[in-house]
Amino acid sequence: MKKISVGIADLRIAQSPNVLISYGLGSCVGVALHDPFEKIGGLAHVMLPTASGIRTGDPLKYADSAIEMIVVRMVDAGCARGALLAKMAGGADMFLCSASDVRPKIGERNVEAVRAKLKELRIPLVAEDVGGNYGRTVELETATGVFTVRSVRLGSKRL
Amino acid sequence: MRLVALSHRQVDALREVSNIGVGHAATALSQLIGRQVSMRVPKVNIIPFSEVPKIVGGAELLVIGIYFQVLGDVTGDILVVFPEDSARALIGLLVNGKFDKNGEWSETAISSLNEIGNILASSYLNALGTLLGVTLIPSVPSLAYDMAGAILDTVLIEQSRVGDLALLIETEFFETKRSLRGHFFLVPDPASLALILDRIGARRG
Numbered sequence: 001m002k003k004i005s006v007g008i009a010d011l012r013i014a015q016s017p018n019v020l021i022s023y024g025l026g027s028c029v030g031v032a033l034h035d036p037f038e039k040i041g042g043l044a045h046v047m048l049p050t051a052s053g054i055r056t057g058d059p060l061k062y063a064d065s066a067i068e069m070i071v072v073r074m075v076d077a078g079c080a081r082g083a084l085l086a087k088m089a090g091g092a093d094m095f096l097c098s099a100s101d102v103r104p105k106i107g108e109r110n111v112e113a114v115r116a117k118l119k120e121l122r123i124p125l126v127a128e129d130v131g132g133n134y135g136r137t138v139e140l141e142t143a144t145g146v147f148t149v150r151s152v153r154l155g156s157k158r159l
Numbered sequence: 160m161r162l163v164a165l166s167h168r169q170v171d172a173l174r175e176v177s178n179i180g181v182g183h184a185a186t187a188l189s190q191l192i193g194r195q196v197s198m199r200v201p202k203v204n205i206i207p208f209s210e211v212p213k214i215v216g217g218a219e220l221l222v223i224g225i226y227f228q229v230l231g232d233v234t235g236d237i238l239v240v241f242p243e244d245s246a247r248a249l250i251g252l253l254v255n256g257k258f259d260k261n262g263e264w265s266e267t268a269i270s271s272l273n274e275i276g277n278i279l280a281s282s283y284l285n286a287l288g289t290l291l292g293v294t295l296i297p298s299v300p301s302l303a304y305d306m307a308g309a310i311l312d313t314v315l316i317e318q319s320r321v322g323d324l325a326l327l328i329e330t331e332f333f334e335t336k337r338s339l340r341g342h343f344f345l346v347p348d349p350a351s352l353a354l355i356l357d358r359i360g361a362r363r364g
Binding site for chain 1: 207208209210211212217218219221224226301302303304305306307308309310311312313315316319320321322323
């Protein structure tokens, strides 16, 4: 079993028994897609909500375009589109104070963008752990689809 | 402005103005804690977002982050990062060695750390503002005790809207006797970077 790390604005696909892991998500969101029949998983670490109207730079930064890419890559790898299930975690607001009032809460907007894109693609969002003011590390087991979310204060949670 | 297009001369100029800012910040911190604090010459890091957490020791490392928005003619973020042991040592110096039980951070500890951050950020911005001929003030501080990756991604958002690289002006500071150390980051908003370079006369390579 290999642990494959997914950095900020990156996306990886893996198959059983490998594990995809993303460390220290703050306002970023970890979006995991899993095909329980093929036992193939994909994990994206997105920073911003939407690429629409921007279309410059790396599409993997944006929730909407990154999700499209995971689907394409998973279908290429042999997954049936209709079999895909999604889970997500992250989207925190790390610094709670007047400072965060000045700018839109990016974590919340990232979470909304993931929801909207999954709905559009008709991929069921089966579990999530989002918001709050703390960081998360996420791990997707491609063998089982178990999505583990770890945080400093709340320990480990299996979704 | 595109970061990849920055010339060596522009990077040098940024490092130079930042060096004066961190000099003032080091002096202010030395006075506060009554110990000699040294700062390394700042680095101007232009790197992919995924590499940013490596600067402080990895995305999962537990740190204290004290965050400020820069308000005024130049906007951006300031982030002061202390490894957990250094933060506790600092509090020890300020409140006579009274540590918090169970690893919890007391209100006194948090306000002491916020104050340290505030002194570093204000003295840095004062010096930088004088040099650039602009007014720069820090917002009120906000503190988080968490994984470095989660703390750092906050300061990358503005830059990520316009490009795929982060520009962080970073310096490490340390106090020799207790091997106390931390990182200071200035992350200018993309629009402000051009203004800073204009003001220091380094607009064109």
